[in-house]
Amino acid sequence: MALSEAILVCLTDRPMSGYDLxxxxxxxxxxxxxxxxxxxxxxxxxxxxxGFVKSQEIAQSGKPNRIVHxxxxxxxxxxxxWSSKPGRxxxxxxxxxxxxxxxxxxxxxxLKDHLTIRIDQHQTKLSKxxxxxxxxxxxxxxxxxxxGKRIILxxxxxxxTSRIEWLQAAMFEITKLEQAGN
Amino acid sequence: MALSEAILVCLTDRPMSGYDLxxxxxxxxxxxxxxxxxxxxxxxxxxxxxGFVKSQEIAQSGKPNRIVHxxxxxxxxxxxxWSSKPGRxxxxxxxxxxxxxxxxxxxxxxLKDHLTIRIDQHQTKLSKxxxxxxxxxxxxxxxxxxxGKRIILxxxxxxxTSRIEWLQAAMFEITKLEQAGN
DNA sequence: ATGTCCATGTAATCCGTTACATGATTAT
DNA sequence: ATAATCATGTAACGGATTACATGGACAT
Numbered sequence: 494m495a496l497s498e499a500i501l502v503c504l505t506d507r508p509m510s511g512y513d514l515x516x517x518x519x520x521x522x523x524x525x526x527x528x529x530x531x532x533x534x535x536x537x538x539x540x541x542x543x544g545f546v547k548s549q550e551i552a553q554s555g556k557p558n559r560i561v562h563x564x565x566x567x568x569x570x571x572x573x574x575w576s577s578k579p580g581r582x583x584x585x586x587x588x589x590x591x592x593x594x595x596x597x598x599x600x601x602x603x604l605k606d607h608l609t610i611r612i613d614q615h616q617t618k619l620s621k622x623x624x625x626x627x628x629x630x631x632x633x634x635x636x637x638x639x640x641g642k643r644i645i646l647x648x649x650x651x652x653x654t655s656r657i658e659w660l661q662a663a664m665f666e667i668t669k670l671e672q673a674g675n
Numbered sequence: 676m677a678l679s680e681a682i683l684v685c686l687t688d689r690p691m692s693g694y695d696l697x698x699x700x701x702x703x704x705x706x707x708x709x710x711x712x713x714x715x716x717x718x719x720x721x722x723x724x725x726g727f728v729k730s731q732e733i734a735q736s737g738k739p740n741r742i743v744h745x746x747x748x749x750x751x752x753x754x755x756x757w758s759s760k761p762g763r764x765x766x767x768x769x770x771x772x773x774x775x776x777x778x779x780x781x782x783x784x785x786l787k788d789h790l791t792i793r794i795d796q797h798q799t800k801l802s803k804x805x806x807x808x809x810x811x812x813x814x815x816x817x818x819x820x821x822x823g824k825r826i827i828l829x830x831x832x833x834x835x836t837s838r839i840e841w842l843q844a845a846m847f848e849i850t851k852l853e854q855a856g857n
Numbered sequence: 858a859t860g861t862c863c864a865t866g867t868a869a870t871c872c873g874t875t876a877c878a879t880g881a882t883t884a885t
Numbered sequence: 886a887t888a889a890t891c892a893t894g895t896a897a898c899g900g901a902t903t904a905c906a907t908g909g910a911c912a913t
Contacts, residue, residue: 641778
């Protein structure tokens with residue numbers, strides 16, 4: 494499990510509330526490890542029990558109070574231990590492939606629509622990545638943390654670019670099949 | 676949820692036992708939708724309750740009896756309904772990215788080892804795909820089901836090829852970072 | 858002797874999703 | 886007025902993983 498580690502890794506950058514973490518998972522680290530705010534709050538409870546974070550309520554006026562979580566030395570140690578062990582292969586789960594597997598039992602027009610939607614979604618992701626790259630990762634910051642984030646953005650951009658290409662190739666192929674079937 | 680549909684899709688090709696399905700998920704459709712035998716047996720129970728499959732025990736001597744599951748017309752209908760609805764984006768979950776996100780708190784040598792392992796794993800997958808392609812998908816079968824499987828193999832090959840490329844690029848970049856840090 | 862293949866499943870735990878719940882502030 | 890943002894969580898359910906369990910056949 495790496496949700497707890499993903500949270501600890503975020504807290505290494507700076508102390509954050511559950512709400513901050515949820516936004517971070519929505520905007521940056523979540524591009525590579527998705528999690529909802531419910532998961533995050535539950536996991537924060539576990540991390541507190543294990544002593545990997547300590548939590549402090551900060552009074553605010555006009556807004557609900559924030560509970561800010563800080564990583565402890567034990568938490569930092571847990572990150573080190575986790576990071577030295579090889580992870581598992583990402584688990585594959587893509588309905589589109591399953592639909593292609595069943596091409597004979599599927600409505601072709603619907604499948605083409607779904608392909609178009611998917612291509613769009615990947616293009617949206619890609620342009621988000623590119624915007625972030627231009628804004629934050631084209632400068633001269635040389636810290637390791639900055640470099641790591643720059644590298645995953647580059648990986649993400651390559652991944653999405655390649656996906657768009659092969660999804661378009663698949664679209665071309667089923668269009669060809671349809672014409673041959675007439 | 677598409678595990679139930681992935682199973683129904685397999686049973687569209689031919690009736691199978693839970694064991695056969697588990698092997699199929701280990702070898703072909705499972706490249707694109709992973710599932711363990713425990714999940715499959717549980718799901719078969721649900722599918723039987725819903726009337727989407729009917730199950731028949733076949734006596735064998737010397738081996739445990741097989742329970743062979745056949746898709747029903749209601750099951751085929753369920754596949755059609757599912758296939759006409761757009762699926763959701765595949766959920767992203769890759770520990771390697773998380774480790775890069777935390778590049779400053781991670782042991783570099785371990786990370787390089789993990790990268791090497793991952794590159795190996797993707798190369799193994801890729802050569803599996805290529806072997807299957809040569810053996811079964813280089814001929815002249817023109818049926819839709821065959822074409823669908825040929826297309827997902829092509830997509831899988833492109834996906835794995837691109838992954839290997841960007842993982843190697845990432846390896847190159849962290850090696851460069853290390854040298855700059857000396 | 859040891860291990861792998863065939864073939865079925867149960868039990869416990871953990872992870873992920875959906876829905877529910879509250880309530881003030883600020884922007885349109 | 887209406888909606889979005891800030892900020893926290895609980896509850897219920899369903900999916901995924903890991904471990905446990907059985908037992909004969911056959912190969913090394």
